[in-house]
Amino acid sequence: MANSSSSILLQNLIRLSESLKESLLKTHYSPPESYATFSVKSELVSLLPETTIPDAALPTKIKDFALCCAALVSASSSTSQHLSWIPSSLSTRAASALEEFSNAYYGDDDDDSHAKCSTKGVALRGAADNGKKLLIELMPELLPLLKDRIKESAIDATDENDGVSAASARAPVASAVLAAYQLRWIVGQVTVDAPYIGKLCLLMIPCLLTALDHWSPEVKGQGMISFIHLAKTANASEIGGYADVVLDACCQNIASDDEIWHYVVEMSVLLIALLQKSNPRSSWCEKLLSEMLNHLERQPRNKQRRVVWLTYSEPLLDTLGLVLLAHFRRLFPLFFKWMHADDDETVLLVLERLTAVVRLTWIRNSPHIERLIDELVTLYKDASLKVAREDIRSLTLQILKLIQTSKRPQFDATWLKYKNDPNLAALVSSLC
Numbered sequence: 001m002a003n004s005s006s007s008i009l010l011q012n013l014i015r016l017s018e019s020l021k022e023s024l025l026k027t028h029y030s031p032p033e034s035y036a037t038f039s040v041k042s043e044l045v046s047l048l049p050e051t052t053i054p055d056a057a058l059p060t061k062i063k064d065f066a067l068c069c070a071a072l073v074s075a076s077s078s079t080s081q082h083l084s085w086i087p088s089s090l091s092t093r094a095a096s097a098l099e100e101f102s103n104a105y106y107g108d109d110d111d112d113s114h115a116k117c118s119t120k121g122v123a124l125r126g127a128a129d130n131g132k133k134l135l136i137e138l139m140p141e142l143l144p145l146l147k148d149r150i151k152e153s154a155i156d157a158t159d160e161n162d163g164v165s166a167a168s169a170r171a172p173v174a175s176a177v178l179a180a181y182q183l184r185w186i187v188g189q190v191t192v193d194a195p196y197i198g199k200l201c202l203l204m205i206p207c208l209l210t211a212l213d214h215w216s217p218e219v220k221g222q223g224m225i226s227f228i229h230l231a232k233t234a235n236a237s238e239i240g241g242y243a244d245v246v247l248d249a250c251c252q253n254i255a256s257d258d259e260i261w262h263y264v265v266e267m268s269v270l271l272i273a274l275l276q277k278s279n280p281r282s283s284w285c286e287k288l289l290s291e292m293l294n295h296l297e298r299q300p301r302n303k304q305r306r307v308v309w310l311t312y313s314e315p316l317l318d319t320l321g322l323v324l325l326a327h328f329r330r331l332f333p334l335f336f337k338w339m340h341a342d343d344d345e346t347v348l349l350v351l352e353r354l355t356a357v358v359r360l361t362w363i364r365n366s367p368h369i370e371r372l373i374d375e376l377v378t379l380y381k382d383a384s385l386k387v388a389r390e391d392i393r394s395l396t397l398q399i400l401k402l403i404q405t406s407k408r409p410q411f412d413a414t415w416l417k418y419k420n421d422p423n424l425a426a427l428v429s430s431l432c
Contacts, residue, residue, distance in 0.1 A: 006055045012104045013058070013065060016097040017048040020068065023093060024048075029085045031174075038172035040082050044068050062105075063141055066134065067182055069098040074185035080218055082177050102130035135190050139203050142186065147207040149179035154214050173216050180211050180222035187226040191233045198238030204230065205242045212249045217257045224253070224263035231270035236277070243275045247284045254291040262308045265292070273315035280323045289316065293330050300337050303346065310338070310349035317356050324361050331357070332368045336375050344388040347379070351395035358399055362406040369407055373414045376400055380427055397430055404431060 029041040047068035049061040072094035075086035135142075152171035187204055191197055204226070211223025227246070230239075239246065250268035268288055276282045292309060299305055317324060324331070338350040354372075363369055376396050383392040404411045419428050 006058055009101075009105060010053070010055060010058050010061075012101055013061060014049055014051055014053070016101055017065060017068075018051065020072070020090075020094060020097055021045060021048045023090050027085065027087065027090060032081045035082070035172060035174040038174040040071075040174060040178055041085075043175070043178065044071055062101075062134075063138055063145075065101065066098065066138055067142065067145075069094040070182040070185045071178055073098070074181040078181060080177060080181065082174050082218075083181060098134075099129075099131050102134040105134055106130045132190055132192075135186055136196075136200070139186070139190070139200065143183070143203050143207045146179045146183045147210045150176045150183075150207075150210050150214055150219060152176065153216075154210070173219075176214060176216060177218045177222075180214075180219040183207060183211065184222040184226045188229050191229045197230075197234045201230070201234060201238050201240070201242070205239070205246065209245065209249055212253055217260050220253065220256060221260040221263050224260060224267045227267045228263070228270060231267065231274050234274070236275050239275060244284075246271060247275060247288070251284075251287050251291050254288070254295060258302075258304055261305055262312070265308050266312045268292075269312050269314075269316045273319045277319055280320045285316075285320055285323065289320070289327060293327070293334070296334055297330070300334060303341070303343060306334075306338055306341075307345055307349060310346065310353055313353060314356055317353065317360065321360050322364075324357055325364060325366070328363075328366055328368055332372070336371065339375055339379050340382070344386055344392070347386070347392055348388060348395065351392065351399065355395065355399055355402070358402045358406070363403070369403065369410045370414045373400065373403060373411065377418055377424065377427075381423060393427075397427065400427075400431060 024041060024045055027041070029039070031039055047064040049057075049065070053061060071083070072086055073091050075083040076088055076091035078084065153173045153176045187208070190200060208223050208226050208230070211219050211226070214220055214223075236243070250264070250271055253264045254268065256264045272285060272288050276285050279285070292313075296305060296309060320327075335350055335354055338346050339354075341347055341350075357363075363372070376399060380393055380396045383389040383396070386392060400411075404415075415431070418424055421428070
């Protein structure tokens with residue numbers, strides 16, 4: 001980079017940083033009482049350069065500036081007590097500042113030397129905008145730094161005396177939470193419509209796994225959101241040799257707290273569908289479903305957990321296909337309980353998943369057919385008292401028709417006791 005270009009960039013960086021610093025200093029901030037030893041605000045201010053710095057410090061200051069902007073922008077979608085003090089106006093200003101600096105960094109000339117360079121083999125021309133290019137170029141430096149910040153307050157699995165208290169004493173967990181939010185925002189930016197995502201996986205996955213290994217639900221949650229981004233944009237070959245360790249991390253985290261249960265289920269389902277799509281009999285499919293069912297069986301009346309699982313589980317069911325037959329003895333008792341839940345949301349979701357299960361398996365050689373028909377008929381009658389009665393009855397009829405088509409002898413034998421029931425006249429006529 002020519003000295004003149006470097007000087008201009010430095011001036012732009014200082015100007016944009018001063019504006020952010022001024023807003024930061026004016027923003028009220030009181031560290032949560034239990035984390036008073038670490039100030040997120042002071043940390044962010046320290047990432048912004050002073051008004052006089054040498055040209056040689058520019059690369060480091062650009063990296064710090066990007067981290068500060070990542071934290072400020074990520075706050076716009078955060079409910080964390082560590083970032084909730086950041087106003088949306090400051091998040092917007094940080095996003096604009098990073099975009100403006102990125103445009104100055106790369107310039108408007110398509111032949112600029114930066115545009116031709118690559119990071120770990122990633123052609124930056126594939127990036128849709130200059131902001132994304134800059135983040136990709138900085139990733140080899142940013143991600144190891146964020147990984148180390150997260151790891152500072154993690155529990156050392158090799159030390160049996162290490163625990164949450166000892167880990168927190170070594171380093172404030174607020175620092176790890178801040179790093180996790182910065183990581184999640186960066187991953188979210190570079191994985192949008194990214195043709196180069198495979199090359200970036202080698203940089204991102206080790207860092208994301210470190211977040212998943214942390215004891216803090218907040219840190220874990222941001223790592224899970226990042227993996228969800230990755231699962232929606234990468235293909236199986238791009239994750240490559242990390243597949244087993246990623247799926248193991250999914251299984252290890254199924255026992256996560258209620259506050260991040262929705263993240264771990266969505267992440268795990270998307271990753272198993274991506275990585276084991278052509279291998280439904282793999283041990284990972286078996287292990288993941290078993291871990292999920294273990295927790296659902298222990299808390300069958302936990303509405304939050306069942307609704308989350310029913311909402312996100314369809315890709316897992318699709319991946320398993322006929323192999324679902326081997327899990328009927330555990331799935332159907334849960335389905336039968338949930339079909340008669342007090343809330344319509346659960347009932348509709350379980351009927352949707354039941355429809356998928358019946359279509360995928362035709363419930364071959366299953367002892368649950370008669371019981372399923374009985375439960376569906378009971379639900380059809382009880383639906384008269386529910387707000388979503390029409391939708392419930394429509395889905396119930398759809399499942400009964402599928403059973404009638406796939407298992408006609410068993411269906412007819414069971415249906416004999418219902419065909420003359422005056423309360424089921426409409427249902428009987430629909431099934432004739």
